[in-house]
Amino acid sequence: xxxxxxxxxxxxxxxxxxxxxxxxxxxxxxxxxxxxxxxxxxxxxxxxxxxxxxxxxxxxxxxxxxxxxxxxxxxxxxxxxxxxxxxxxxxxxxxxxxxxxxxxxxxxxxxxxxxxxxxxxxxxxxxxxxxxxxxxxxxxxxxxxxxxxxxxxxxxxxxxxxxxxxxxxxxxxxxxxxxxxxxxxxxxxxxxxxxxxxxxxxxxxxxxxxxxxxxxxxxxxxxxxxxxxxxxxxxxxxxxxxxxxxxxxxxxxxxxxxxxxxxxxxxxxxxxxxxxxxxxxxxxxxxxxxxxxxxxxxxxxxxxxxxxxxxxxxxxxxxxxxxxxxxxxxxxxxxxxxxxxxxxxxxxxxxxxxxxxxxxxxxxxxxxxxxxxxxxxxxxxxxxxxxxxxxxxxxxxxxxxxxxxxxxxxxxxxxxxxxxxxxxxxxxxxxxxxxxxxxxxxxxxxxxxxxxxxxxxxxxxxxxxxxxxxxxxxxxxxxxxxxxxxxxxxxxxxxxxxxxxxxxxxx
Ligand code: ADP
Numbered sequence: 001x002x003x004x005x006x007x008x009x010x011x012x013x014x015x016x017x018x019x020x021x022x023x024x025x026x027x028x029x030x031x032x033x034x035x036x037x038x039x040x041x042x043x044x045x046x047x048x049x050x051x052x053x054x055x056x057x058x059x060x061x062x063x064x065x066x067x068x069x070x071x072x073x074x075x076x077x078x079x080x081x082x083x084x085x086x087x088x089x090x091x092x093x094x095x096x097x098x099x100x101x102x103x104x105x106x107x108x109x110x111x112x113x114x115x116x117x118x119x120x121x122x123x124x125x126x127x128x129x130x131x132x133x134x135x136x137x138x139x140x141x142x143x144x145x146x147x148x149x150x151x152x153x154x155x156x157x158x159x160x161x162x163x164x165x166x167x168x169x170x171x172x173x174x175x176x177x178x179x180x181x182x183x184x185x186x187x188x189x190x191x192x193x194x195x196x197x198x199x200x201x202x203x204x205x206x207x208x209x210x211x212x213x214x215x216x217x218x219x220x221x222x223x224x225x226x227x228x229x230x231x232x233x234x235x236x237x238x239x240x241x242x243x244x245x246x247x248x249x250x251x252x253x254x255x256x257x258x259x260x261x262x263x264x265x266x267x268x269x270x271x272x273x274x275x276x277x278x279x280x281x282x283x284x285x286x287x288x289x290x291x292x293x294x295x296x297x298x299x300x301x302x303x304x305x306x307x308x309x310x311x312x313x314x315x316x317x318x319x320x321x322x323x324x325x326x327x328x329x330x331x332x333x334x335x336x337x338x339x340x341x342x343x344x345x346x347x348x349x350x351x352x353x354x355x356x357x358x359x360x361x362x363x364x365x366x367x368x369x370x371x372x373x374x375x376x377x378x379x380x381x382x383x384x385x386x387x388x389x390x391x392x393x394x395x396x397x398x399x400x401x402x403x404x405x406x407x408x409x410x411x412x413x414x415x416x417x418x419x420x421x422x423x424x425x426x427x428x429x430x431x432x433x434x435x436x437x438x439x440x441x442x443x444x445x446x447x448x449x450x451x452x453x454x455x456x457x458x459x460x461x462x463x464x465x466x467x468x469x470x471x472x473x474x475x476x477x478x479x480x481x482x483x484x485x486x487x488x489x490x491x492x493x494x495x496x497x498x499x500x501x502x503x504x505x506x507x
Contacts, residue, residue: 004147007035011151015158022056024162028129028155029058036115036144038131043119044071044080045127045159054127078102079116080128087125089117089145089152094137113139117148119156126159183269185251187233190262193219194233197262206245206267232265243267250274284340288333295333298326328463335467339450342395342474352502353393355428356384359421362400366408374413377404380420387421387428389499391479396499399475399483402468403432403495409462410493411436423501427481431496438489447485448473472497 014027029041045054052071074080079092079100092114095101101114116130129152133139179186179200188198196215199207207224209215215223221230228243232255243251251267258264302323306316363379370377389396407417415435422429437456439447446452453466469483472495476483479499487493 007031007147008150008154012154015154021159021162021166024158025056025155026058028151029056029131032129032148032151033058033131036131036140036148037133038115038139039134040111041129041131043127043129043155044075046125050125073102073104079114080130083116083118083128084125087118087120089115089149091115091140091142091145093140096137110134112137115140115144115148117145117152119152119159121156121160126156126163129155185265185267187220187229187265187267188258188262189220189233189265194221194230194263195219196223203267229265233263237263242270278344281340281344284336288337288340291333292330295326295330299323299330302326324463328465331463332465332467335465335471339467339471339474342471342478345478348392348395348478350390350392352388353391353396355387355389355396355421355430355499358393358397358400359384359419359430361397362404363419365401366404369405370408370417373408373411375408375411375415375417377408377417378419380418382420382422384421384423387423388502389428389479389481390502391499395475396479399472399497400430400432402472403430403497406468406495407432407434407436407493409464410434410456415492426501427498428501429496429498431494433492433494435492438491438493439485439487440489444485444487448483 011028011031014031015024017024017027025043025045029043033039033041041058043054043056044052045056047053052075055068055071071080075084079090079102082100083089092098092101094113095103095111101111111132112135114130114132116128118125119127119129129148131140131148179198182200183202185203185206186198186200187196187203189195190197195217196219197217199209199212199215204210204215207215207226207229209223220233224230232238232241232243232253237255237257239254241253243253245251249269249271252270253265253267255266256264302319305311306319311319359379363377367377404417404419411417411434417435418431418433420429420431420433422431439454443452443454448469450470451466452469453464455462473483476497476499481497481499483495483497485493485495
């Protein structure tokens with residue numbers, strides 16, 4: 001008994017010594033063969049689809065090719081197949097008389113008695129452990145099977161651990177390869193001091209700390225003096241923020257807090273996009289500027305020709321058409337210029353804006369246009385005294401004007417437009433509600449896109465550049481506000497601009 005315990009302990013030690021699967025199993029076979037005074041032993045392993053994935057033999061004088069052949073046959077007709085199918089171990093006392101033992105041509109060694117048992121974990125057979133004696137029948141006894149089962153039990157646990165370890169190692173290596181080959185900067189920090197847990201090579205490059213020994217577990221502010229990067233680790237998580245680097249690059253940065261890990265900081269180089277955007281802006285500005293002068297000349301000449309009066313009524317009509325087209329082109333150019341300017345605007349004049357004045361002024365301005373189209377334009381007189389926001393009065397008025405102009409354009413005669421100004425705890429809301437043609441659900445998310453425009457079916461061509469709502473959105477964005485739309489076809493639309501209240505209270 002003492003001896004058996006010793007063997008089990010020895011095997012257990014061997015199993016825990018090394019996570020190299022082959023070496024570990026080889027040692028198990030050696031010790032088992034030695035203890036049972038057998039002449040040979042083997043372990044066969046299965047993959048998760050029960051196919052033989054490995055065959056380890058104690059004796060090394062069998063080629064891989066031969067081993068493959070043996071495995072195929074013993075699994076289909078031989079003793080290993082029997083053990084696998086019956087899910088338990090057994091003894092072959094004499095191979096001469098037991099039909100489960102398969103002898104085949106060119107068998108490289110002789111066998112008389114065999115002991116085999118499955119390596120099982122949670123009802124799953126991971127492999128089969130076999131030992132044999134080449135000359136003696138009855139070499140193995142019943143109690144030997146119990147001991148082999150105990151050895152197999154230990155080996156199965158170790159085998160599963162080694163396989164799990166290998167799998168985890170593989171996952172870790174894959175993840176690490178992905179992180180290390182990423183051109184995006186990845187920084188992971190942890191604890192109150194924002195110590196560095198991980199920098200990928202792109203991050204090491206950015207922070208000029210090429211060796212892990214220089215950054216591992218160091219507080220971030222000790223390895224970089226860049227306040228914007230330190231801030232990313234220290235302040236509340238952000239989705240998208242631009243970080244301008246001293247080397248001229250612009251990075252789009254975002255942060256997330258990963259539970260039980262720390263703060264993940266991701267930065268993506270958007271310098272090329274920025275440069276392209278700048279080029280686009282410059283192109284539009286130059287292009288629109290250069291187009292404005294010839295268009296003005298065409299307009300002037302049309303007027304002169306019409307004043308001249310020597311034209312036939314048909315020619316007058318044609319000139320009118322040309323004048324309207326030129327007018328449309330001028331408006332498009334004006335809008336494009338305005339939008340480009342707005343998008344590149346960094347800083348602009350701001351003051352307290354009394355929104356009551358803004359909505360009243362817009363309502364008055366557009367009253368004649370609405371009346372001319374037999375549309376009833378009203379401003380709901382609610383208690384909107386002193387609703388103020390910090391902003392540029394001209395830009396905010398331009399945004400509200402655009403909404404009312406659209407409401408008139410897309411509402412048929414006899415329709416109604418209602419403007420309102422309300423507030424809640426944080427924001428002021430300016431709404432423009434019409435009983436017009438409405439917008440389909442499919443088009444709703446696209447109405448704020450540049451150049452998106454739809455002409456209502458059945459209506460005459462409504463002039464427009466498709467930039468009006470983009471301008472509204474650009475203005476509202478620059479005021480940290482938002483613009484939303486709710487609409488139903490043939491019922492009407494409501495556009496609402498929400499702007500932060502001045503200090504969150506009445507001014
Ligand atoms: P434009 O009016 O010059 O076409 P906008 O950017 O102002 O460009 O509007 C984009 C599109 O959104 C319009 O073509 C129209 O289809 C739709 N739209 C805007 N306002 C309204 C409205 N009040 N009612 C119905 N459709 C609207």
